[in-house]
Amino acid sequence: MFLIEVLIPIIIYYVLKSYTDWLADNSSIPYIIFVFLGGIYYLYIMLFLYQAWIDYYLDLWIITNERIISIEQQGLFKRTTSELRIHRVQDVTSEVHGFLPTIFKYGDVHVQTASEQERFNLLQVPHPDEVARKIMALQEKYVEEIGLPPSEVFEIKKSSEKDEAKPV
């Protein structure tokens, strides 16, 4: 897709040169406009690529034995930092979707918590299966060593009571 975008002005140049005489004179108005538009087009493609790279490069996820911290850069003026305590992790899904992610072994990791909150998403991370396994292992270790906090136990009990109360 990117290659097509890069080739567009070159294709237009050869089509115009072959079928019209607009670009024949190096100092004619159509030639000047074409060169300026082409230059601007390539400059802004570069800018778009650089911005996309920054968006990716400034995304950061820190996984410790107590919490998962997500720092996400969204566009130029939005930066979100969120934190999730590891004991709140309920299940973790890793997803490798598409040709390039399969070849280069990267994908998304979705972390589901006990609450009804939005999933915690780690996007385009290398080796997502390994990351998912690591998070689950850390969660199990945390619960084994420290146990769930009383508020969390209460919440789980409450939700299981609710499930039991449902008519079958």
Add this chain to the structure above:
Amino acid sequence: MAIPYYIFLIIYLLTVLIFFALSVLNFYHIIRFGYFRLTSVFVTFLYLGAAVVIILLTLNALANVDWAANIEFGNYQITT
């Protein structure tokens, strides 16, 4: 009525100026959030280098243009 050629040059330079203003915002993000490492320095220089090459190629392609020339249009004469 006549429009001088350099008007196109001014419009081009304005868009280049906007490009550099947006680039500065991007550089600010790279420096501000503390990830000014070898990778980011390398990519930033690559980006700046490519931008300079594009601008130089554009201006080189238009080296023969006489910017003082005018586009003439609308020279109608009404005769009675």
